[in-house]
Amino acid sequence: MAFESLTDKFSALFKKLRKEDKLTEANVDAAIREIRVALLEADVNYKVVKAFTEDVRAKALGQEVLLHVNPSQQFIKICHDELVELLGQDNCEIKYNKGLTIIMLVGLQGAGKTTSAGKLALLEKEKLGKKPLLAGLDVYRPAAIDQLGVIAKQVGVDFFNMGVSANPVDVAKKAVAKATDEGYDVLILDTAGRLQIDEKLMDELKDINKAVHPDEVLLLVDAMAGQDAVNVTNTFNAELRLTGVIMSKLDGDAKGGAALSIKYMTGLPIKFAGVGEKLKDLDIFHPDRMADRILGMGDVVTLVEKAKEVFDEKQAEKDSKKFLDGEFTLDDLLKQMKMVQKLGSLGGIMKLIPGMPKISDEQKSQAEKEMKVFEAIVNSMTPYERKHPEVLKFSQKNRIAKGSGKTNADVNRVIRKWEQSRDMMKQMKQMSKSGRFPQGGGFGGGFGGFGGMR
Amino acid sequence: MGLITFLKNKFSKKKSNETYEKGLAKSRAAFADRLDDLSKRYKKVNSEYFEELEQILIESDVGVSLTLKLVDSLLDKSQKEGLTEPSKINEELIDQMFVSYVEGGESITNEIAFASEGPTVLLVEGVNGVGKTTSIAKLAHRYMGQGKKVLLVAADTFRAGAVSQLKIWAERLGCPIVSGLENGDPASVCYDGAKYAVNNNIDLMIVDTAGRLHNKTNLMAELGKMKRVIEREIPGAPHETFLIIDAQTGQNGVSQAKAFKEVNDLSGIVITKMDGTSKGGIILSIRDELGVPVRFIGLGEAMTDLAEFDLDEYLHALLVGNEKK
Numbered sequence: 003m004a005f006e007s008l009t010d011k012f013s014a015l016f017k018k019l020r021k022e023d024k025l026t027e028a029n030v031d032a033a034i035r036e037i038r039v040a041l042l043e044a045d046v047n048y049k050v051v052k053a054f055t056e057d058v059r060a061k062a063l064g065q066e067v068l069l070h071v072n073p074s075q076q077f078i079k080i081c082h083d084e085l086v087e088l089l090g091q092d093n094c095e096i097k098y099n100k101g102l103t104i105i106m107l108v109g110l111q112g113a114g115k116t117t118s119a120g121k122l123a124l125l126e127k128e129k130l131g132k133k134p135l136l137a138g139l140d141v142y143r144p145a146a147i148d149q150l151g152v153i154a155k156q157v158g159v160d161f162f163n164m165g166v167s168a169n170p171v172d173v174a175k176k177a178v179a180k181a182t183d184e185g186y187d188v189l190i191l192d193t194a195g196r197l198q199i200d201e202k203l204m205d206e207l208k209d210i211n212k213a214v215h216p217d218e219v220l221l222l223v224d225a226m227a228g229q230d231a232v233n234v235t236n237t238f239n240a241e242l243r244l245t246g247v248i249m250s251k252l253d254g255d256a257k258g259g260a261a262l263s264i265k266y267m268t269g270l271p272i273k274f275a276g277v278g279e280k281l282k283d284l285d286i287f288h289p290d291r292m293a294d295r296i297l298g299m300g301d302v303v304t305l306v307e308k309a310k311e312v313f314d315e316k317q318a319e320k321d322s323k324k325f326l327d328g329e330f331t332l333d334d335l336l337k338q339m340k341m342v343q344k345l346g347s348l349g350g351i352m353k354l355i356p357g358m359p360k361i362s363d364e365q366k367s368q369a370e371k372e373m374k375v376f377e378a379i380v381n382s383m384t385p386y387e388r389k390h391p392e393v394l395k396f397s398q399k400n401r402i403a404k405g406s407g408k409t410n411a412d413v414n415r416v417i418r419k420w421e422q423s424r425d426m427m428k429q430m431k432q433m434s435k436s437g438r439f440p441q442g443g444g445f446g447g448g449f450g451g452f453g454g455m456r
Numbered sequence: 457m458g459l460i461t462f463l464k465n466k467f468s469k470k471k472s473n474e475t476y477e478k479g480l481a482k483s484r485a486a487f488a489d490r491l492d493d494l495s496k497r498y499k500k501v502n503s504e505y506f507e508e509l510e511q512i513l514i515e516s517d518v519g520v521s522l523t524l525k526l527v528d529s530l531l532d533k534s535q536k537e538g539l540t541e542p543s544k545i546n547e548e549l550i551d552q553m554f555v556s557y558v559e560g561g562e563s564i565t566n567e568i569a570f571a572s573e574g575p576t577v578l579l580v581e582g583v584n585g586v587g588k589t590t591s592i593a594k595l596a597h598r599y600m601g602q603g604k605k606v607l608l609v610a611a612d613t614f615r616a617g618a619v620s621q622l623k624i625w626a627e628r629l630g631c632p633i634v635s636g637l638e639n640g641d642p643a644s645v646c647y648d649g650a651k652y653a654v655n656n657n658i659d660l661m662i663v664d665t666a667g668r669l670h671n672k673t674n675l676m677a678e679l680g681k682m683k684r685v686i687e688r689e690i691p692g693a694p695h696e697t698f699l700i701i702d703a704q705t706g707q708n709g710v711s712q713a714k715a716f717k718e719v720n721d722l723s724g725i726v727i728t729k730m731d732g733t734s735k736g737g738i739i740l741s742i743r744d745e746l747g748v749p750v751r752f753i754g755l756g757e758a759m760t761d762l763a764e765f766d767l768d769e770y771l772h773a774l775l776v777g778n779e780k781k
Contacts, residue, residue, distance in 0.1 A: 039524075110704065111729060112587055112729075114585055143621070143757075145618075145621035149621075152616035152638075198732075224705075226583070228709075234732075250585075254583065256706070260706070279614075
């Protein structure tokens, strides 16, 4: 998948920094040099790389020395914040009108407009319950209209076209009239691919724009595009006032530089991402998750490393095997949670786990409190009950609640959490089988303990 | 200057190809223009000067490692030989890019190497949307113009409309086409194509394949199968395997080339959409890392918009184009 190798670069870098006592000009500069190369290799725009590295450097060197936070963590935080800034955080989903919403797709040749038009129609039909109409305006590329017709049939939506000798502006107008008259919710206009410097064809797009005033004008950008992607986007934007971008082919192994550059350089949000060959393979793009994903593995690596420092490795390995088999008791869970506590505050750990939502200080202390409740309850159970929490009857729960000074609801919550963790372990087992997860003793343990607290 | 003379000699000896020599002079002039701007702002080269050079190269998608290699060696040369004059440094840069490309791999014959007898087979591969089908039409047009009997084989059975797209081209070109059913087995279309080519004295059989991302293992394996089927029918085929690359492609182009080369060895690259603003600098990295040469470039949507790759013209475009922006 895209971004993966960028992620690897970042994690290697963070690992290196972890050996340092504090951020100095020397180690920051060395890190910045590596980040620079990594980003440029990922096709992040040269100017974006420059801004990014300069900002990170300034922030890293201007940073106050925080107690109990190692330089690597500090540095990750800075990079993370900057990445979020690059990608933007705004919610940028399409706002659909009560009546007809017109979406026009534009882009260079081969960017993936026709395929994306079909994918978008499917997404709107299936996930949003809309009734879309697809219109084929590409009268130039041989068989482009046939292609869209076949796709419309596959998706199960209606298709409008006027053949290859029609004027695209007329087709657009007629399509709008049809969509309005016949009560469609969405009209998707698939236009011909063109170079942004082709004046004649750009004028044609402007004419369509003027004639039907689309609610959304979306530019298709190939995820594998290089440095020129930003220029192309800027030109299309200047001519047509785009409302957003669809990144296509994100399922390749491109490092996603174009995705990282476009929002920052053009201000346009990425609204959708094409992630596969099949027509269902279009996702709504969540920029806030992307920064986490790029740095994500780095954080897990940190967690593993950190865990190794305090864990008895052999024991942890044994435990994690047990966990991955989905067999673990409340005792094991408690033990793991205590080890996790040794690693540092829960808030800190949470930050290291990819995919975890950001939490406030209040939530953090709440979580720590819950941990104490958890411990009290488990300590009031018999060894048998700890091994088989699923068998607890009402009277037993009552006893445990009284013994620990908590309520029955608290006891139920503990049991539910144990069940959730157990299920999570099963999932992780499957993931590790498919090779998508690093299998490390410390990791399994750390995650297990945390799972208990969710 | 010594190096350029050396280069010229090397080339005239090696290929006795005048266009390269002529082109070299041309590209040097272009470079002079391009770098004039830099020389005006800098009396002597300094670190900022090298940074600007680096930026020009990277913004043309030349790639970080090759760019750093080039710039570092310029820096080194400038320090060792006390070269501080911007124009000298720039001249040196062109030379190095030129040399780097030339030394990057084997033969730079652009035209398709025809088999001494029987049909010559050209297999055309690439990721989605790079312009395979259009490039095939252009190549067919080119070789029909040279009096060859060309056959198109529509083995892209996956993308909706791909077969009809190639059929329309075949009609326009007036050449035969062998196609299968949509979603059929592409290897069986290749088989039919090879049979047809042998039985009908075809000179050049061009096989269009479905676009596929190079990290999809099963789809890549399908290419290997197609090749084996063709090879079985026509010994020695495919004689040429071209990878089509979009000029807009960034550093991912190297991993594309690497992955495709692993399945079926590549004999060349066609870089498409060079009439846009993208520089296609990635081809230099591909040459540098994998040795695969560029053979043709696509310059538009008409069937005549295909030119032989010319390194000098290319370097010229790479730098002058940047200037105009």
